[in-house]
Amino acid sequence: MSSTSSPKNNPPDHPQNYYLTTPIYYVNDAPHIGHAYTTLACDVMARFLRLDGVNVKFLTGTDEHGQKVEKAAIEAKQAPQDFVDRVSGNFRQLGQAMNFSNDDFIRTTEERHKKSVQALWRILKEKDEIYLDSYAGWYSVRDEAFYGEDELIDGHGGKKLAPTGAEVEWVEEPSYFFRLHKWQQPLLDFYGKHPDFVQPRTRMNEVKKFVEGGLRDLSVSRTSFKWGVAVPDDPDHVMYVWIDALTNYLTAAGYPDTKSQEFQTFWPANLHMVGKDILRFHAVYWPAFLMAAGVEPPQRVFAHGWWTNEDEKISKSLGNIIDPFKLIEQYGLDPVRYFLLREVPFGKDGDFSKTAMVTRMNSELANDFGNLAQRVLSMIHKNCDAQVPQPGAMKKADKALIEKAHSLLDALYPYFQEQAFHRVLNSLWRVIGDANRYTDEQAPWALKKTDQERMNTVLYVLAEVIRHLSILTQPFMPDSTGKLLDQLSVATSARCFAYLGPDYALAAGTSLPKPEGVFPRYAEEEGRESG
Numbered sequence: 001m002s003s004t005s006s007p008k009n010n011p012p013d014h015p016q017n018y019y020l021t022t023p024i025y026y027v028n029d030a031p032h033i034g035h036a037y038t039t040l041a042c043d044v045m046a047r048f049l050r051l052d053g054v055n056v057k058f059l060t061g062t063d064e065h066g067q068k069v070e071k072a073a074i075e076a077k078q079a080p081q082d083f084v085d086r087v088s089g090n091f092r093q094l095g096q097a098m099n100f101s102n103d104d105f106i107r108t109t110e111e112r113h114k115k116s117v118q119a120l121w122r123i124l125k126e127k128d129e130i131y132l133d134s135y136a137g138w139y140s141v142r143d144e145a146f147y148g149e150d151e152l153i154d155g156h157g158g159k160k161l162a163p164t165g166a167e168v169e170w171v172e173e174p175s176y177f178f179r180l181h182k183w184q185q186p187l188l189d190f191y192g193k194h195p196d197f198v199q200p201r202t203r204m205n206e207v208k209k210f211v212e213g214g215l216r217d218l219s220v221s222r223t224s225f226k227w228g229v230a231v232p233d234d235p236d237h238v239m240y241v242w243i244d245a246l247t248n249y250l251t252a253a254g255y256p257d258t259k260s261q262e263f264q265t266f267w268p269a270n271l272h273m274v275g276k277d278i279l280r281f282h283a284v285y286w287p288a289f290l291m292a293a294g295v296e297p298p299q300r301v302f303a304h305g306w307w308t309n310e311d312e313k314i315s316k317s318l319g320n321i322i323d324p325f326k327l328i329e330q331y332g333l334d335p336v337r338y339f340l341l342r343e344v345p346f347g348k349d350g351d352f353s354k355t356a357m358v359t360r361m362n363s364e365l366a367n368d369f370g371n372l373a374q375r376v377l378s379m380i381h382k383n384c385d386a387q388v389p390q391p392g393a394m395k396k397a398d399k400a401l402i403e404k405a406h407s408l409l410d411a412l413y414p415y416f417q418e419q420a421f422h423r424v425l426n427s428l429w430r431v432i433g434d435a436n437r438y439t440d441e442q443a444p445w446a447l448k449k450t451d452q453e454r455m456n457t458v459l460y461v462l463a464e465v466i467r468h469l470s471i472l473t474q475p476f477m478p479d480s481t482g483k484l485l486d487q488l489s490v491a492t493s494a495r496c497f498a499y500l501g502p503d504y505a506l507a508a509g510t511s512l513p514k515p516e517g518v519f520p521r522y523a524e525e526e527g528r529e530s531g
């Protein structure tokens with residue numbers, strides 16, 4: 001897209017290159033809605049930026065080492081490597097099913113990654129940021145995290161639990177430690193200089209408070225199991241899974257070759273998208289590791305909220321996991337993509353309910369956007385020889401609506417910059433509402449009998465507004481909007497943001513194919529219907 005887009009749509013603070021990442025997913029389990037959600041948010045961001053002419057690198061992948069994954073492999077009676085190959089494949093399939101546009105898919109069992117994390121380790125060791133000692137304390141395999149005695153809570157039968165509710169076990173073993181303690185002040189200075197480092201803002205405050213409370217050195221190796229990257233020059237140790245996992249972001253940018261074009265272009269990463277549960281790892285440990293190794297920290301970490309299912313916490317034991325493959329089968333891909341980012345203000349927790357899903361699908365997609373497109377395109381097909389009509393003189397109402405479409409992109413930028421996807425959709429749907437009202441007021445079906453030229457003008461205005469809406473909604477629903485743009489005969493090369501505005505307006509006389517509904521209505525008995 002970069003070759004066809006013009007800089008006119010690129011505001012001055014827009015970067016030329018943009019590197020964004022999802023967390024890499026543990027392969028202990030099947031992909032669920034939480035995984036689909038984080039990557040979807042990044043996918044929408046990546047698609048928006050590409051349409052805007054930005055050179056994007058969008059990374060996702062799988063986190064394949066550690067005790068939790070080893071345990072899952074044992075339970076599945078498979079050798080760890082076979083097990084991770086299989087489950088990692090499920091995450092790739094999720095990417096295809098969700099139409100994710102990632103540029104790379106990293107697995108921590110790949111050679112490129114082992115080389116990278118071992119190089120990082122060596123540097124930390126050389127700089128005396130890592131030392132050998134022994135660990136005696138609590139560990140949660142589910143969280144893959146160490147906990148202090150003071151953090152634990154009491155569970156049933158006097159059992160001790162992590163603050164997340166996960167079981168903990170007592171661990172005593174030789175271990176390497178990272179001098180996290182030393183990085184307390186540099187981290188606080190870093191947050192002071194980059195107040196937007198963590199988003200939403202309330203999360204930045206949580207992180208600061210945690211660091212201000214004092215940092216203990218962090219155990220970064222394990223000796224009681226083998227499924228991990230070997231510590232250089234000390235094969236009894238494997239690296240703690242989080243130092244291994246976080247380094248994936250560097251690996252995919254070409255690390256340790258920091259002179260490479262890839263690294264120079266894309267590091268530091270612009271955005272690490274994560275769920276709120278793993279913020280501490282990304283906003284505290286990760287920048288500390290990087291600063292200690294002399295590598296620039298990322299620019300931003302966004303922590304999104306968690307989904308519940310019909311108001312219940314989602315958990316394997318409750319058996320209420322939401323399977324994204326099933327959702328797509330039931331409602332269709334684009335309605336699911338739309339719903340996940342429209343239903344909940346991004347950053348907040350949200351609830352999945354069938355009622356909410358069906359309501360949004362039927363009222364906002366089928367009725368609002370679907371009907372708008374369908375009635376305009378059908379009228380053009382029937383009454384204008386299936387060609388873009390020739391508009392006559394524009395009236396105030398016509399100009400006002402077109403102007404709203406033209407100014408949409410500028411209104412969306414700030415929302416995208418702060419990952420406020422729900423606001424982006426809100427703004428788009430406000431114009432859809434305006435266009436529907438305009439259609440009702442202008443009543444082109446009545447003009448057909450009284451004033452053909454005026455009908456042509458009204459239908460032209462609407463077609464041009466639908467062109468804008470379709471181009472701008474592409475990041476969220478690439479398939480459906482692609483079909484709408486096909487129905488407007490907009491060339492594939494003319495679908496990026498540089499083609500918004502009057503300069504590339506639809507040309508009168510362009511032939512249009514027979515229109516078809518692109519937003520199906522959900523009907524309880526039959527499931528999906530095309531509408």
Ligand code: MSP
Nearest residue numbers: 023024025026034035063245246274275276306307
């Ligand atoms: N492997 C680590 C991440 C390492 S990144 C260097 C990990 N993996 S995970 O598979 O357990 O979780 C991945 C993401 O899924 C997290 O961002 C987490 O917040 C998200 N979700 C898991 N359950 C979720 C919901 N119920 N709702 C929304 N997101 C949730 O952590």
